Amino acid sequence: xxxxxxxxxxxxxxxxxxxxxxxxxxxxxxxxxxxxxxxxxxxxxxxxxxxxxxxxxxxxxxxxxxxxxxxxxxxxxxxxxxxxxxxxxxxxxxxxxxxxxxxxxxxxxxxxxxxxxxxxxxxxxxxxxxxxxxxxxxxxxxxxxxxxxxxxxxxxxxxxxxxxxxxxxxxxxxxxxxxxxxxxxxxxxxxxxxxxxxxxxxxxxxxxxxxxxxxxxxxx
Numbered sequence: 001x002x003x004x005x006x007x008x009x010x011x012x013x014x015x016x017x018x019x020x021x022x023x024x025x026x027x028x029x030x031x032x033x034x035x036x037x038x039x040x041x042x043x044x045x046x047x048x049x050x051x052x053x054x055x056x057x058x059x060x061x062x063x064x065x066x067x068x069x070x071x072x073x074x075x076x077x078x079x080x081x082x083x084x085x086x087x088x089x090x091x092x093x094x095x096x097x098x099x100x101x102x103x104x105x106x107x108x109x110x111x112x113x114x115x116x117x118x119x120x121x122x123x124x125x126x127x128x129x130x131x132x133x134x135x136x137x138x139x140x141x142x143x144x145x146x147x148x149x150x151x152x153x154x155x156x157x158x159x160x161x162x163x164x165x166x167x168x169x170x171x172x173x174x175x176x177x178x179x180x181x182x183x184x185x186x187x188x189x190x191x192x193x194x195x196x197x198x199x200x201x202x203x204x205x206x207x208x209x210x211x212x213x214x215x216x217x218x219x220x
């Protein structure tokens with residue numbers, strides 16, 4: 001079975017982080033490794049989370065950064081640490097992404113079903129049950145990198161697409177080693193778009209309809 005390392009980046013959202021970690025724990029085929037990257041939270045996240053979860057520094061790791069360098073730097077740090085394990089795939093998400101039951105089972109099935117793929121994702125749902133359309137897009141003009149979201153109808157089955165966000169993404173070790181880590185200077189915006197463009201050189205991405213992520217956000 002392919003070994004998966006799960007990277008979650010957090011900042012000042014300890015209750016959401018608790019929910020996100022619990023959503024990993026309940027998985028039938030949970031990842032072999034979990035890395036929580038705390039971007040210097042000031043809300044007591046470190047004590048709160050360490051009191052609730054067993055970070056043994058072998059399979060579950062909690063890393064508190066000395067300062068908040070942003071989501072992109074957090075993902076880069078987590079992915080760098082994950083690459084030091086024997087994992088062959090790395091899953092990345094923010095602390096407001098709750099993985100629905102069966103998420104990793106669907107990903108592992110997808111790895112076997114689509115052996116040529118180097119990037120997978122799950123469908124992102126909003127709290128009202130609708131698809132969060134901004135996370136999976138197709139390029140309509142390659143010169144200007146103009147994109148549009150995939151249609152709602154498309155989510156009824158597995159589909160290929162061109163641009164992902166860092167919500168519910170699974171990347172192979174090979175593609176990460178080939179394209180490098182996310183650019184840390186972006187802080188939080190456009191980092192995932194740029195990284196997707198780099199990853200696209202190794203083929204389009206596959207969204208698995210059976211893998212679902214609840215994105216607990218309001219965009220306010």
